[in-house]
Structure formats: structure tokens, C-alpha cells
Amino acid sequence: MSERYTRIAVFGGVYSNHLALEATLQDARQRGAEAIFCLGDLGAFGPHPDRVFPLLWEHGVQVVQGNYDHSIGNDLADCQCGYTDPRDNYFARLSYAYTYGKTSPQYKDWMKSLPQSLRIELGRYRVLMVHGSPRKMNEFLWESTTPTHFLVKLTRDYAADLILATHTGIHWQRALPGDRYFVNVGVIGRPANDGRTNVWYTMLSATSAPHSLQVEFIPLEYDYQRLAQEMAEEKLPVEFIETILTGWWTTCLEILPGKERRRGRY
Numbered sequence: 001m002s003e004r005y006t007r008i009a010v011f012g013g014v015y016s017n018h019l020a021l022e023a024t025l026q027d028a029r030q031r032g033a034e035a036i037f038c039l040g041d042l043g044a045f046g047p048h049p050d051r052v053f054p055l056l057w058e059h060g061v062q063v064v065q066g067n068y069d070h071s072i073g074n075d076l077a078d079c080q081c082g083y084t085d086p087r088d089n090y091f092a093r094l095s096y097a098y099t100y101g102k103t104s105p106q107y108k109d110w111m112k113s114l115p116q117s118l119r120i121e122l123g124r125y126r127v128l129m130v131h132g133s134p135r136k137m138n139e140f141l142w143e144s145t146t147p148t149h150f151l152v153k154l155t156r157d158y159a160a161d162l163i164l165a166t167h168t169g170i171h172w173q174r175a176l177p178g179d180r181y182f183v184n185v186g187v188i189g190r191p192a193n194d195g196r197t198n199v200w201y202t203m204l205s206a207t208s209a210p211h212s213l214q215v216e217f218i219p220l221e222y223d224y225q226r227l228a229q230e231m232a233e234e235k236l237p238v239e240f241i242e243t244i245l246t247g248w249w250t251t252c253l254e255i256l257p258g259k260e261r262r263r264g265r266y
Contacts, residue, residue: 002119002120002121002126002127003035003120003121004120004121004122005034005035005120005121005122006034006122006123006205006206006207007032007033007034007203007204007205008033008034008035008036008037008120008122008203008204008205009024009028009031009033009035009036009037009201009202009203009204010036010037010038010039010129010164010185010201010202010203010204011024011037011038011039011166011185011186011187011188011200011201011202012038012039012040012041012066012131012165012166012167012185012186012187012188013039013040013041013066013166013167013169013186013187013188013189013190014038014041014042014043014052014187014188014189015041015042015043015044015045015046015187015188015189015190016042016043016044016045016046016047016048016049016051016052016099016189017045017046017188017189017190017199017222017227018046018048018051018052018055019222019223019224019226019227020188020189020199020220020222020224020227021052021055021056021188022055022222023220023221023222023223024188024199024201024220024222025055025059025061027201027218027220028201028203029059031203031218033203035060035062035120036059036060036061036062037061037062037063037064037118037129037164038056038061038062038063038064039063039064039066039129039130039131039164039165039166039185040063040064040065040066040067040068040069040114040131040166041066041067041068041069041131041166041167041187041189042056042063042066042068042069042111043068043069043072043099043100043103044068044079044095044096044099044189045095045189045190045236045240046189046190046227046230046231046236046240047227047230047231047233047234047236048102048230048234049099049102049103049107050102050103050104050107053107053110062118063114064114064115064116064117064118064129064130064131065111065114065115065116065131065137066131066137066166066167067079067080067081067082067131067132067137067138067167068080068081068096068099069111069114070111070112070116070137071096072096072099072100072103072108072111073108073109073110073111073112073113073114074112075108078092078093078096079092079095079096080137080138081138081252082132082138082139082140082255083252083254083255084254084255085254085255087251087254088251088252088253088254088255091237091239091240091251091252092252094237095236095240098234098236116130116131116137117129117130117134119160122162122204122205122206122213123205123206123207123208123209123212123213124161124206124207124208124209124210124212125161125162125181125206125213126159126160126161126162127160127161127162127163127164128158128159128160128162128163128164129163129164129165130163130164130165131165131166131167132165132166132167133154133163133165134154134157134158134160134163135154135157138167139167140167140168140255141165141167141168141182141184142168142170142256142257142260143170143172143174143184143259143260144257144258144259144260145257145259148174148176151163151174151176151182152176152177152178152180154182155176155180155182160180161179161180161181162180162181162182162183162204162213163181163182163183164183164185164202164204165182165183165184165185166184166185166186166187167184168184169186169187169190169192169193169249169252170184170186170192170193170260171183171184171185171186171187171192171200171202171217172184173215173217179210179211179213181213181215183202183204183215185201185202186199186200186201186202186217187199187200188200188201188220190240190243190244190249191243191244191247191248191249192247193247193248193249193256193260193263193264194247194263194264195246195247195248195265196219196247197221197224197244197245197246197247198219198220198221198222198247199219199220199222200217200218200219200220201217201218201220202215202216202217202218203215203216203218204216224244224245225245227244228241228244228245231244237251239251246265248264248265248266249264249266250266253266
């Protein structure tokens with residue numbers, strides 16, 4: 001039987017941002033989260049990946065395996081990020097090589113063992129948590145291009161009232177017919193390509209009553225300047241550091257649909 005809650009915190013894409021992770025965990029508890037969930041991609045982009053795992057364990061965070069975690073845990077050659085553009089793949093290879101080389105064996109083994117989905121009950125809602133989508137770990141579901149009827153089909157095919165995912169790095173939600181929902185919970189590893197240095201996570205609350213779901217996208221401030229300094233000390237790409245300092249994506253851009261691309265600077 002699934003665990004039942006009335007208020008939870010959910011985030012994705014830690015991307016080795018241990019400073020944002022620590023701030024998220026503190027903020028979520030202060031906001032009354034009964035449980036905290038991470039939807040995967042613990043490494044990539046940021047510095048010192050080993051600093052993430054003790055925080056997750058200390059705070060009892062339940063974690064879904066993302067494509068990055070699956071790749072590193074299984075000693076694969078790349079991150080399975082789903083990029084097709086040569087420039088995107090160039091930076092993905094740099095990020096993956098750094099994270100793989102800096103992650104300790106005990107944490108690789110733990111990531112290998114992570115589940116690819118989690119199910120709970122939030123009030124009356126049957127919740128399915130995944131990384132990309134229920135049918136594919138690294139599937140990109142964008143707000144501008146994902147049809148409502150497809151999301152409805154996912155909820156029916158996978159017996160869920162509420163699907164929570166991440167992977168794209170940009171938070172969004174959609175109410176579906178029949179009091180069902182899809183929510184991309186966002187990521188805490190880097191900004192949402194919005195020109196702001198904060199990151200985003202999601203609080204969800206519900207009771208047993210119909211149409212009782214409440215979704216709150218939480219903007220989270222953290223010491224981004226310290227993170228940028230650590231990234232520079234680790235000789236990570238200046239393009240990654242610029243994103244942290246400005247809030248605008250400089251890489252992983254070609255995968256963006258036109259509407260999401262136009263919201264950014266580049």
C-alpha cells in the first residue's frame with residue numbers, strides 16, 4: 001500500500017548544487033513538508049558531487065533515479081541526456097566526465113540501486129513520480145509542445161491522478177480533465193532560464209476532497225556566488241558559471257522548443 005501524505009516537497013535536477021540542496025531542505029521543512037522527494041539527476045553541471053549524498057541521506061529524502069544517476073551508477077559512457085545537437089553534447093560530455101570522475105564508488109553503487117519511479121498518495125490523489133516521463137526516463141515533456149490528450153493518456157495508462165516529473169529544467173503544470181494533473185517540479189541545480197539567480201522547487205498539498213490539489217512553485221535563494229566560485233576553482237566551463245551568475249542558460253539550448261527558447265537570452 002502506498003504511503004499517504006497531505007503536504008510534500010518535490011524537486012529535480014540537483015546537478016551537484018549542494019548549496020541549493022541544503023537551502024531547499026531547510027526551506028521545505030519550514031514550510032511544513034511531511035516528506036521530501038527528489039526526481040533524479042543528482043550530478044552534472046556543478047562542483048563536488050559527493051557533497052550531495054550526505055544531505056539527501058541525513059534528511060531522509062526519497063530519490064527517483066534520473067538518467068544521470070543511471071549512467072553513473074552503471075558505468076556508462078555518457079549521460080543519456082537525450083541531446084541531439086553537437087554543441088549540447090560537447091558540454092554534456094565535459095560535465096559527465098567531471099561528475100563521473102569525482103563521484104565515490106559507494107555513491108555510484110547507491111545510484112545504481114535507485115528506483116525509476118515512486119508511488120504515494122497525496123490526499124485523494126494517486127501520485128506517480130518519475131524523472132522524464134512514465135514511459136521513458138529521458139523523455140522531454142515541454143509545456144509548449146506536449147498535448148493535453150497525451151498527458152491524459154499517461155495518467156490512464158499508468159493509473160495515476162497526478163504525475164510528477166522533471167528532466168527539462170523548467171517548471172510548469174497543467175490541470176487535466178477528471179481532476180488529474182501533470183506537474184514538472186523544476187530543478188534546483190541551476191536557474192530556470194529566466195534571468196533570475198534563484199532556483200525552483202515545488203510544494204504540493206491535498207486533502208481527501210475532490211479538486212483539493214494545491215501546487216506551489218517556490219523560488220529559492222541560495223549562495224549562488226559561492227557556488228560560482230567553487231565551480232571556477234574546479235575549472236568547470238565558464239559557460240556553466242555564467243548561467244549561475246546571470247540566470248540565463250548558455251548551454252543545453254538546442255533541445256528547447258521555440259517558445260521556451262524565446263524566453264531566454266540566447
